[in-house]
Amino acid sequence: MTKTESARGVRSLKSRAIAALARRDYSRAELAQKLSEHEPDQQVVASLLDELTQKGFLSNERFALATARRLSVRYGRARVEQTLSAHNLDRDLIEQALDSASQENGSELKRAFEVWQKRFGQPPADLPQKAKQFRFLTARGFSPDVLRRLEAMRYMPPNE
Numbered sequence: 001m002t003k004t005e006s007a008r009g010v011r012s013l014k015s016r017a018i019a020a021l022a023r024r025d026y027s028r029a030e031l032a033q034k035l036s037e038h039e040p041d042q043q044v045v046a047s048l049l050d051e052l053t054q055k056g057f058l059s060n061e062r063f064a065l066a067t068a069r070r071l072s073v074r075y076g077r078a079r080v081e082q083t084l085s086a087h088n089l090d091r092d093l094i095e096q097a098l099d100s101a102s103q104e105n106g107s108e109l110k111r112a113f114e115v116w117q118k119r120f121g122q123p124p125a126d127l128p129q130k131a132k133q134f135r136f137l138t139a140r141g142f143s144p145d146v147l148r149r150l151e152a153m154r155y156m157p158p159n160e
Contacts, residue, residue, distance in 0.1 A: 079141020
């Protein structure tokens with residue numbers, strides 16, 4: 001492979017990366033995995049990611065904040081945290097994104113009520129129905145404490 005062919009390959013890889021980032025934000029690990037499908041040399045991928053980070057095209061912080069904001073509307077803190085952790089993000093960055101999202105989207109109790117209201121709309125009539133509603137909200141990442149508080153409020157909107 002000549003030097004020109006190698007440079008053309010890097011440009012192609014760079015254009016793939018920029019095209020992907022134009023569609024949505026990616027974490028560094030996620031974009032590295034995506035680019036590795038097209039470039040077996042990890043050094044080339046790493047240097048391209050460093051360049052994109054330096055130029056501000058790639059940002060784990062921006063990815064974490066955007067993802068936390070988007071997911072926290074429909075999911076609880078635990079589910080959003082799990083999703084961010086799967087992207088190999090720094091623990092402090094995850095906490096910062098979760099705090100920022102909760103400030104924008106309201107308290108965990110308020111969000112749990114909104115998710116519950118949209119899905120069920122009325123309090124459970126019996127124990128099996130209550131279990132079904134709790135399983136649904138738990139799968140969405142809301143903590144048992146939040147669910148108990150929601151039940152104690154008799155499924156009324158929180159005053160927060």
